[in-house]
Amino acid sequence: KNEVEQSPQNLTAQEGEFITINCSYSVGISALHWLQQHPGGGIVSLFMLSSGKKKHGRLIATINIQEKHSSLHITASHPRDSAVYICPNQFYFGTGTSLTVIP
Amino acid sequence: EAQVTQNPRYLITVTGKKLTVTCSQNMNHEYMSWYRQDPGLGLRQIYYSMNVEVTDKGDVPEGYKVSRKEKRNFPLILESPSPNQTSLYFCASSWTGGNQPQHFGDGTRLSIL
Numbered sequence: 001k002n003e004v005e006q007s008p009q010n011l012t013a014q015e016g017e018f019i020t021i022n023c024s025y026s027v028g029i030s031a032l033h034w035l036q037q038h039p040g041g042g043i044v045s046l047f048m049l050s051s052g053k054k055k056h057g058r059l060i061a062t063i064n065i066q067e068k069h070s071s072l073h074i075t076a077s078h079p080r081d082s083a084v085y086i087c088p089n090q091f092y093f094g095t096g097t098s099l100t101v102i103p
Numbered sequence: 104e105a106q107v108t109q110n111p112r113y114l115i116t117v118t119g120k121k122l123t124v125t126c127s128q129n130m131n132h133e134y135m136s137w138y139r140q141d142p143g144l145g146l147r148q149i150y151y152s153m154n155v156e157v158t159d160k161g162d163v164p165e166g167y168k169v170s171r172k173e174k175r176n177f178p179l180i181l182e183s184p185s186p187n188q189t190s191l192y193f194c195a196s197s198w199t200g201g202n203q204p205q206h207f208g209d210g211t212r213l214s215i216l
Contacts (some may be wrong), residue, residue, distance in 0.1 A: 033204060041191060043207040086145070091145035093138070 003027075004087060004094040010098045019074040019098045023087035032070050034061050037096065046072070046085075070084040089094045105130045109208035116184060119216050124179045124211050126194030134197045135177040136153050136161070136205070137169065139190040146193065153199075154176055184215045 013019050023032070031050035037043045047054050047061040049070075054061050058077075063070040064089045074081055079101045086096035107128045128135065136151040138161075148161030151184055152171040166188055168180040177196075181188060192211045197203040 035207075041210045041212075043193060043195075043205065043210075045204045048204040080199060088146070095145040 004089045004092055006085075006087060006094055006097050008097060009095065010100075012102065013077050015078060015101055015103050016100040017096050017101075019077050019081075019099065019101075020035045020053050021072045021087075023070045023072075025068040025071070025089050027068075027089070029065060029068060029089055032063055033088055034070075034072050035096075037086060037087065039083070043086075074099075079103050105197050107194055107206050107208040107210050109192075110120065111211060112209060113212045115214040117215065119183050119186055122184060122213075124181075124182050124192060124194075124213070126177045126179065126208060127175050128177075128194075128196040128206065129175065130196060130206065131174065132196035132198055132206070133174070134199050134203070134205075136195045137167070137177070137179045138193045138195065139163065139188075140193065140210075149179070150190065150191075161165050181213075184213075186215050189213060189215045 005024045007022045033048050034046040035043055036046050049061055049063050058075045060073040082095040082100050084098050086093055110125045121167050127194050133154045135148040137147055138146040139148045147163050149163055149167050150161055150169040151207055152158045155171055171177055193206040194208040197205045
């Protein structure tokens, strides 16, 4: 079954902390997508990556295709980073990781 | 501006009254998809379309219909809505299916009484 496992499911952090969210897959992947869903519901695409690492501002995503694993890192976290982060494997989304950053 | 537009954003209606949620994209994307999002279940795919006149069932197609007569539009039709279809719905598009970034609409919150 094409499933995604994210950890942690819920995360609360203090402002300024370094945050890591992990994704593991049960089937092979060739690329992966990280999405961000804010409390208002809108979904934004953060990254699409098929190898190595990508960086956008304070966000860094890494992927290891062989190990079927990806991580999303947030440096110097801020309350506006509070959202649900989702790493769908093609079209299976899972429930994501709910992040709350406290001022 | 590249976007996926859904209408309406909010709708409260009654059981059995046919409704259509429209979705339009201006990026000339071939792939379009509908998802529903329910608490504790994440996003689940309802239907998708790889191109004009090509549609396929996703994970939860029961009670829904779609059509893809033109590339830009992909309406979601509830012929006889029921309360279990109360949900938050998202339309998305991408260049092709599979490993392409998807662009999402702002969502449509449906309440079926």
